[in-house]
Amino acid sequence: DVKVTQSSRYLVKRTGEKVFLECVQDMDHENMFWYRQDPGLGLRLIYFSYDVKMKEKGDIPEGYSVSREKKERFSLILESASTNQTSMYLCASSFPTGGSEQYFGPGTRLTVT
Amino acid sequence: DAKTTQPTSMDCAEGRAANLPCNHSTISGNEYVYWYRQIHSQGPQYIIHGLKNNETNEMASLIITEDRKSSTLILPHATLRDTAVYYCIVSSDMGRRALTFGSGTRLQVQP
Numbered sequence: 001d002v003k004v005t006q007s008s009r010y011l012v013k014r015t016g017e018k019v020f021l022e023c024v025q026d027m028d029h030e031n032m033f034w035y036r037q038d039p040g041l042g043l044r045l046i047y048f049s050y051d052v053k054m055k056e057k058g059d060i061p062e063g064y065s066v067s068r069e070k071k072e073r074f075s076l077i078l079e080s081a082s083t084n085q086t087s088m089y090l091c092a093s094s095f096p097t098g099g100s101e102q103y104f105g106p107g108t109r110l111t112v113t
Numbered sequence: 114d115a116k117t118t119q120p121t122s123m124d125c126a127e128g129r130a131a132n133l134p135c136n137h138s139t140i141s142g143n144e145y146v147y148w149y150r151q152i153h154s155q156g157p158q159y160i161i162h163g164l165k166n167n168e169t170n171e172m173a174s175l176i177i178t179e180d181r182k183s184s185t186l187i188l189p190h191a192t193l194r195d196t197a198v199y200y201c202i203v204s205s206d207m208g209r210r211a212l213t214f215g216s217g218t219r220l221q222v223q224p
Contacts, residue, residue, distance in 0.1 A: 004156075031208060043157075045211035058211060090156050092212070099145050099164065100208030104156035 003027070004105035006091055012111045019078040021108050023091030032074035033092040033102065034058075034066060043090070049074055050096060081112045115140040115203040122219040125195075131188040133218050135201030138182040144205045146177060148186045149214070150197040157200070157214070160186065191222045 007022035023032065034046040035058075045058030047066040055066050063085060067075045074093075078085055088109050092102040118136040125131040137146065147162040161168055161175045163184075168175045174187040188195055200217040204210070 033211070035211075042214055043212060048211070050209070088154075094208040096208050098143070098206050098208060099162075101147060101159045101162055102207055102212050103159055107154075107156040109154070 004091055004093055004103050006089075006105040006108050008108050009106060010109050010111075012113065013078075013081050014113055015082060017081050017112075019081050019110065019112075021076040021078075021089055021091075021110070023074045023076070023093075023105055024072055025074075025091075025093040025103070026072065027093060027103065028071070029093035029103075030071070030096045031094045032068065033094075034064075034074065034076045035090045035092065036060070036087040037090055037107075038087050046076065081110075083112050086110060086112045115144055117201045117203055117215055119199075119201055119215065119218045121216065122221065124221050124223055125188075125191045127193060127222050127224050128190055131191040131195065131220060131222070133186040133188075133199050133201075133220065134183065135186070136183045137201070137203045140181050140203050141205065144203045145207070146175065146181075146184045147202045147204060147207060148173070148175065149200045149202065149212075150195075151200070151214075151217075152194075152197040157212075160199075191220075193222050193224060196220060196222045 004025045049068045065077045091105040094100045094102045148160040149157045151157045176185045198217040200214045
């Protein structure tokens with residue numbers, strides 16, 4: 001059974017804190033994604049990684065960074081959390097071929113106060 | 114990626130088959146049809162995908178018309194836990210590109 005796990009389901013942080021969100025997949029996927037999902041705005045890609053230590057910016061990378069030191073793990077870092085980063089954060093992974101599907105984790109609902 | 118059109122909402126009785134349609138009249142030859150669903154406050158769940166042939170897995174069946182301009186997702190015996198928003202997506206490159214959901218179909222399974 002395919003599995004993408006995220007470190008927390010719910011998280012509450014204060015403005016200015018450094019926040020780490022972790023994602024682990026057990027499917028040996030090369031590609032991993034971080035999205036945020038907000039009502040009325042749909043899914044938006046923050047960062048994409050296609051290999052260990054490789055990354056590409058998505059549509060909304062400002063205020064975020066990522067780390068991929070191992071193939072199975074992709075971390076999202078909020079350098080200094082702000083209230084406008086309150087959101088549902090979703091991690092996904094896939095094989096790099098055109099007909100592949102993305103598998104998602106359960107999501108982390110982050111609230112920044 | 115080709116645009117898709119789905120009904121806004123549908124109801125289905127528990128235990129009956131749920132048939133969710135999707136139009137994708139501008140689909141290209143190398144684009145796959147994917148179905149995902151999202152239950153409230155949870156991550157999206159992959160259901161099934163196909164290119165030309167009909168597909169079946171443990172969750173659902175996907176029927177693609179011969180001209181590939183439309184498809185139907187079939188949940189053979191809907192349960193209350195199938196209540197969710199269902200998204201039909203057409204893509205040739207989902208493994209390497211950002212996934213974008215449209216507005217989807219809100220399926221309500223009634224007891």
